Amino acid sequence: MSRTVLYYFAPQSPWAYLGHRRFADLLRASRRDVAVLPVDYGRIFPASGGLPLGQRAPQRQAYRLLELRRFAEHLDVALNVQPRFFPVDGNPAALLMTAVAQTDGADAAMRLADAVLTACWHQERDIASDATLAELLDETDLPAERLAQSHQPEVKTRYDAHTQAAIDAGVFGAPSWVIEGELFWGQDRLEFVARKLGL
Template sequence: MSRTIDYYFAPQSPWTFLGHERLLQLLRASRREVRVLPVDYGRIFPASGGLPLPKRAPQRQAYRLVELQRFADHLGVAMNVQPRHFPVDGNPAALLITAVAQHDGMEAALRLAGAVFAACWREERDIASEGTLAELLAETDLPPERLADAHAADTRARYDAHTQAALDAGVFGAPTYVVDGELFWGQDRLDFVARKLGI
């Protein structure tokens, strides 16, 4: 049995935001390690039959907003389901989180990821902006040079490798948690993750 949970997500995913704090609680309770793996769903959706939000049918887009508000209310998570800066390119934040994971470790990457999610879905900030990302590094006590590291070729290679690993594992949506080789798609599956972890 592996001690590590693989955490696949997109930084702009509202569902990942809704589940992030609960995942942190499960990690603490289970004493499992985690691999923080932002991935490019622009590659995953075409390979898995998914559609980016603007291409989905109007009724699906409308119901998504209902469900987001429903879950936010149920979970007690403050959230703007139609933030000013959305849709937004998640790649800059994904590369930054990847760089932080590489240089500062997974706990730091989790901390930054949580700040990125909140910036998008609670604070009306543009997570594709280098200025915003620089602010988030400062707010999470991380080195400012990570912005430069995010543009490095090895960071891009790691991000591409995460995405390929997600495809190989059968990931098709965000967030996806992989525990001992078993996939759990969606923050609403965290109760099943807890059972898998024996919590």
């Protein structure tokens, strides 16, 4: 079985934000490789019976905000539960991370993912804006030309392939990990991820 952890998430997911750094810590401790795979949940939700946030029942939306506050306090993570730029199109950031992962490697993509998630959920910046994404490349010491590269058709093709792979693996929510063929969903399942990684 592959020792590479498949990491599926959305750049605009608060749950991915809450779990990203803890997952990165587990990766370092386990010395596992990772495939950083931002995917399009606009395709995944219809395939898996999920609904976009705005189409969910009011009580589900209200409880989501309650749980976000609870987890942010529990984890001592700075989080704006209703940031200025949300809902937001995650595709531009996802395509940028796809380009970075392809060209600069998984460590660079993990670094950029952290910056993007933090920009959305803590700093309240518009992660759908090319201007913001250019700033985040600079802040993470990544080449400015990756932004133009992210607009190329081959990057979109790779992004679409990763999304289909997620659907085929049974992914339905963010963040999700596949480790040695086993699926884990949710930042609150990281304890089980740690066990699977032998930690």
